[in-house]
Amino acid sequence: MFHYLKYFLFHVIGLAAAAAMYLGSDWIIYGLIVIFGGYLLLDATLGDDITTPDFQHPGILTAQLWLALPLLSLIVFSFIWQVSPGDLFGLGEFLTGLTGYDVLAAKAEASWVSNTCAVIITGLMIGMVGTITAHELTHRTWDPISMFVGRWLLAFSFDVAFAVEHVYGHHRYVSTTKDPATAPRGRNVYYHVLASTITGNISALKLEAERLRRMGYSTLSVRNSVLRGYVMSAFIVALAFMAGGVEAMLLFIAAGLFGKALLEIVNYMEHYGMVRNPELPVQPRHSWNTNKRFSSWTMFNLTRHSHHHAHGEVPYQDLRPYPEAPTMINGYLATIVVALIPPLWHHLMTPKVLEWDEKYASDEEKVLAAEANRNSGIKGLMEHGQVTTQQA
Template identity: 85%
Template sequence: LAFSFDVAFAVEHVYGHHRYVSTTKDPATAPRGRNVYYHILSSTIRGNISALELEKERLNKLGKSVISFRNSVLRGYLMSAFIVALAYLAGGVDAMLLFVAAGLAGKSLLEIVNYMEHYGMVRNPDTTPVQPRHSWNTNKRFSSWSMFNLTRHSHHHAQGEVPYQDLRPYPDAPMMINGYLTTIVVALIPPLWHALMTPKVQHWDKHYASEEERILAQEANAKSGIRSLMKAA
């Protein structure tokens, strides 16, 4: 259901997110100080815009029209509309609205997870390749079992072609507050999230960031207002 309402994901995640993760160019990376509810909206809109731009660039290189069935994003939108229409034919307006609501809920959960996985991290995509330190991870077993090794996010970014069952933990990678399920609940309570994550972001700056990234982190702190939270911590 989430995929039905995020047809741009297949394009943007592979060709955008994996290139620009932990930078301001990545719609899925939440900057410091942002709350999860704004991120759901922002990442969804920017992610679709990014996917359309990536597909436009691909088709232009091939000498093909952007407004055509070759555009996988536009094709995906049509497929989603078709599925919604099938829900209407199967059960009327009530079934269609329930299907749409379920799809939007799934999409929101996806963006909450995106929010958690790279929150507050910084990187210069022109000088620094994606490294294990650019993703928040957890080695909690229940989260790994229930989410098909999504917890081993650093390995996914290091080798995107590796099947989920072969992903391995990176013990030295930055760690989340707790397992995914607990962290999702914490993310939904912005004051609690910032109270717990601000010290972790500070720790990341000190122990994981390169010299260039520490400068980027200072700039991010100044823009976000997170400095007041740091003083309180």
């Protein structure tokens, strides 16, 4: 039973984020500190989870994923209510009468600090409740319900194109120069967020156009799932405007873009510096892995990324830990923090990348790695690239 319940931590965190919006003001600030700090602390203290339980009722685990759509809708509605003028649908008055806590007074005390924290929390939830769940669901291309839920979850971060590019592009080209999501050695995360977003959308449009042409349909068609995805996101933005006006709409856009940026930051740290002989199949060694217990439980085993890329069709509960795979700096949120500080990132990752070259790379990949090192602009990598060339 515990192995089923542990994945509901995800939903508890989402509900806590929504509750912070209604409690308002300082509670939003405290909520951000608790959620973010809790991840860092619990990943640091709870160690690794390398268990591989046998689940007899996988339908429960699928239902947990589907619940993300109403949960994220609740979180975003709570956010729009908090940052919009007035009392949307009279909800504040209702909650005050129900609980005795004056949520309208708390809302009136909102400051630019609490509103900024509200944007960050909502962006975190769009990234975690939305994108992480959608990542799992949109791999289930045989299941129309999962695809429907996953695409709408991605619409909150303006990234329904991910359902095409990730499954049919990224998984095919990962750790090669053809993959927008694989950051080459020396790239900083801020440039990667922009570059991967643009090239990823271009790739998704091309992949979808090719699919439609094979089927004999026009690219400019309602059958184009990428274009439909843009409309889905525009629909959510329009709802935010109708519910809370221009300011609420702009704040929601900021939260959605932050959620999208989180995806690209995660891509950055999952694949940074990896190289692969494109003639060889993807193997566990071509992704950075982590088995931090709290991240694993609250992110549907996204942490077991090495197995996921080796076998993308395997559902999250059946992913194996691969403790021998290349390992990230720490759990997901801690590694995100490090990635946001480029000098610290390169200081910590340069020895990891060089260890990968030595321990994991094939002979062909050692040649690719030496070239990547020379082109990286990172002193420690460039020096190693020169030495490798001289030895060759």
